Amino acid sequence: MVFSSLIFICRFFPVFLTIYLLVSARYRNLVLFLGSLVFYAWGEPVYIGLMLFSTFLDYGNGRLLGYAKRTGRMHLAKGVLLESVVVNLSLLCLFKYAGVFLLPVGISFYTFQTMSYTIDVYRGETPVQTDFIAFGAYVSMFPQLIAGPIVKYKDVATELTHRTLSFSNGYYGIERFVIGLGKKVLLANQIGLLWEEIQKIPACEMTTLSAWLGSLAFALQLYFDFSGYSDMAIGMARMLGFHLKENFDYPYRARSITEFWRRWHISLGQWFREYVYIPLGGNRKGLLLQFRNLLIVWALTGIWHGKGMNFLVWGLYFGVLLILEKWFLLRWLQRIPAVWGHLYAMVAVIAGMTVFAIDRLGDGLVWIGMLFGSTGRWYDGRALWLLSGYGLLLLLGVIGSVGVGKKFCRYPLVWMMVFFLSMAYLVDASYNPFLYFRF
Amino acid sequence: MGEKKKEKLCCILFFVILYAMWIGDIISADRLYSEWEKRRLAQKPEFSYQAVVDGSYGEAYEKWLTDQFPERDYWVGIKNRCERLLGKKELKGIYIGKDGYLFSENVEIADWDKLERKMKERFGKEKVSRIYVPAAGAVLGEKLPNFVSFYGREDAVFAHLLAHKEEDIYYRTDHHWTMLGAYYAYEAWATEQGMQPLKLSEMEYRVLKEDFLGTHYGKIHYAKQMDVMELYRPKVTCEVVYDLGESKISGLYQEEHLKTEDAYRFFLDGNHGVVEIMMEEGEGHLAVIKDSYANCLIPFLTAHYGKITVIDPRYFRVDIGEWLSEREVTEVLILGQDTSKVSFADF
Numbered sequence: 001m002v003f004s005s006l007i008f009i010c011r012f013f014p015v016f017l018t019i020y021l022l023v024s025a026r027y028r029n030l031v032l033f034l035g036s037l038v039f040y041a042w043g044e045p046v047y048i049g050l051m052l053f054s055t056f057l058d059y060g061n062g063r064l065l066g067y068a069k070r071t072g073r074m075h076l077a078k079g080v081l082l083e084s085v086v087v088n089l090s091l092l093c094l095f096k097y098a099g100v101f102l103l104p105v106g107i108s109f110y111t112f113q114t115m116s117y118t119i120d121v122y123r124g125e126t127p128v129q130t131d132f133i134a135f136g137a138y139v140s141m142f143p144q145l146i147a148g149p150i151v152k153y154k155d156v157a158t159e160l161t162h163r164t165l166s167f168s169n170g171y172y173g174i175e176r177f178v179i180g181l182g183k184k185v186l187l188a189n190q191i192g193l194l195w196e197e198i199q200k201i202p203a204c205e206m207t208t209l210s211a212w213l214g215s216l217a218f219a220l221q222l223y224f225d226f227s228g229y230s231d232m233a234i235g236m237a238r239m240l241g242f243h244l245k246e247n248f249d250y251p252y253r254a255r256s257i258t259e260f261w262r263r264w265h266i267s268l269g270q271w272f273r274e275y276v277y278i279p280l281g282g283n284r285k286g287l288l289l290q291f292r293n294l295l296i297v298w299a300l301t302g303i304w305h306g307k308g309m310n311f312l313v314w315g316l317y318f319g320v321l322l323i324l325e326k327w328f329l330l331r332w333l334q335r336i337p338a339v340w341g342h343l344y345a346m347v348a349v350i351a352g353m354t355v356f357a358i359d360r361l362g363d364g365l366v367w368i369g370m371l372f373g374s375t376g377r378w379y380d381g382r383a384l385w386l387l388s389g390y391g392l393l394l395l396l397g398v399i400g401s402v403g404v405g406k407k408f409c410r411y412p413l414v415w416m417m418v419f420f421l422s423m424a425y426l427v428d429a430s431y432n433p434f435l436y437f438r439f
Numbered sequence: 440m441g442e443k444k445k446e447k448l449c450c451i452l453f454f455v456i457l458y459a460m461w462i463g464d465i466i467s468a469d470r471l472y473s474e475w476e477k478r479r480l481a482q483k484p485e486f487s488y489q490a491v492v493d494g495s496y497g498e499a500y501e502k503w504l505t506d507q508f509p510e511r512d513y514w515v516g517i518k519n520r521c522e523r524l525l526g527k528k529e530l531k532g533i534y535i536g537k538d539g540y541l542f543s544e545n546v547e548i549a550d551w552d553k554l555e556r557k558m559k560e561r562f563g564k565e566k567v568s569r570i571y572v573p574a575a576g577a578v579l580g581e582k583l584p585n586f587v588s589f590y591g592r593e594d595a596v597f598a599h600l601l602a603h604k605e606e607d608i609y610y611r612t613d614h615h616w617t618m619l620g621a622y623y624a625y626e627a628w629a630t631e632q633g634m635q636p637l638k639l640s641e642m643e644y645r646v647l648k649e650d651f652l653g654t655h656y657g658k659i660h661y662a663k664q665m666d667v668m669e670l671y672r673p674k675v676t677c678e679v680v681y682d683l684g685e686s687k688i689s690g691l692y693q694e695e696h697l698k699t700e701d702a703y704r705f706f707l708d709g710n711h712g713v714v715e716i717m718m719e720e721g722e723g724h725l726a727v728i729k730d731s732y733a734n735c736l737i738p739f740l741t742a743h744y745g746k747i748t749v750i751d752p753r754y755f756r757v758d759i760g761e762w763l764s765e766r767e768v769t770e771v772l773i774l775g776q777d778t779s780k781v782s783f784a785d786f
Contacts, residue, residue, distance in 0.1 A: 001497075006501070007500065007501050010457060010461055011504070014454065043494055046492070167446045167450050168443070170450040171450055380783060381588075381783030381784035382586070384585075384586045389526060392525045392526045424515070424517035427518075
């Protein structure tokens, strides 16, 4: 099930929330766990076993780690940790990269979450969870199951057993959910139509303007799609009593790539930082080793997004830019007016997004060429036609993506209007062949 | 209102709205067909273990929920309005042009070229003629939204229509031409064939309907201006047999459709496989192989022949050539819309 669907908003969620609110506090984890299983099984009943397996396994691993540490068997603890990491990564590789199976929804997210649990237990940063239901509720928690944010176990450990429901949580949650829904349905899906249309243009009929429209559309679509999902997740989790960390912080305001990645998909960046970059030595062992570590982290970040070669290149591209920035670029950028920083960051991000968006690496590079005038034509009738039909929407998207109008959207009447319009767009979606979900 | 009170009120209101929509859905009966969207709506899916496991039940359920959502037409209307507000000039394949004109691409509904070849082989080249019906967008280029254009085959019919583009030769809200548009096409064709075309003044004129909303309107439920449907009636007496006598209707014009949403069916009762028209006087037997554009042009042809056999290849699935040659056909006219897709202005 996806959040931005009528079945979720008008059936699953009201029923789930009613039950969740009616039962006494000690059954809430059970309701959350079972509800999440129903949520997951609705679209993909086959893979529910895989998720349950992962849950059982790391619950067991946690208990075993606890036992090993209590009795001082550090070899056993190391072994269990290794086993947990190897099994989780093997599952991920087998289902995501081997190409034998269809990609199980959310696998990239929940394997990372369960790994964070065993690693943190091993490091002694969080106590062992002995309540299987509570652990199951953590792994399968439907708000973040499909597209994150990647919630580290220690961040919600307390709230898994002690959380409070209140109208003020509920209010914040609803508002946040509705804004996320609007981002997804009103902006991402609609701007996505433009990207679809531009992709259909034969290469020989492309112009510089159409290439830029396409790249801008994709960049906005990706941001609103993904951050909208995160908003909905954070909002719903808040209604249930959880405080999840922010996953996006207006990334298109960034003045450098370093800053961009501090603002984009924050939970993934932090995961890699905490469990890969710092264990590798981070920046404490000299510039050269730091650069090596950055390249490793960014190659992994790239691969995490998908199995295509373009994702690896995309990750390394950002890795290299980050290395350049740490080396000297950042100091330069600080000395020149801010506008140049924005410009540099935006061009670098949009070029990167293009490689991300286009499956075949060669085509992506050709596209980047088109952005910089390789077609020899600035614009044509089709580009102007698309600009006239989508210009206003793109403008709204650009304004929204840098956070102008944020306060305005928080007036109850405004976000209720957003909900109303989102419903209209969802009801008419059966008309719309382009609607798709990337994450 | 205090902050706490506002929060409480919003939470409760949200819940109430979600459940109210559900109750609304239960109360409102499922519809089989949407007049508004002109399509069958999804129905409640059959529950089966197999369908649940392979995920198809979930998908079908979602479709059902969406299609049968309470006040669906209202929601769809809201979305259309938003899109227009955002400046979109193309909705669901309909291009919103100037002066209230709506346009769409012409698609090929039958292989007219192949039919033409076959007929020429059987009846001889000089006995077969053809009218390509240009897309409204090709003739009324100036009414198209900016940057868009349609291809038009530059033949005599096209040129003649183009010369009359200031008149109402195409409907604003429907993909068809008006009877006036059909007349100009007929005039150009008849002249080319060496016939003396009827004059508009020789015909009986009547306004059929002043609030016609056609197929384009049906798709997007938006029109700036309603269409006037007119009739130019040649003074010819004839007898009409539909579907080889299987249909009870008779006459070239069917008044009862004027009150319905499908008012264009007034002409020749819309689409039939075969329609035979026998005139009181006149000579020759013309076969017209056609699509719906011909329906309002055929009345003009009745003045020139003793008999006209009208065939719509979509609804008459026999070997048309063989069938016609058994019926002493003297001439064949092929009339179908000219395929025309959107292209973009060049700079």
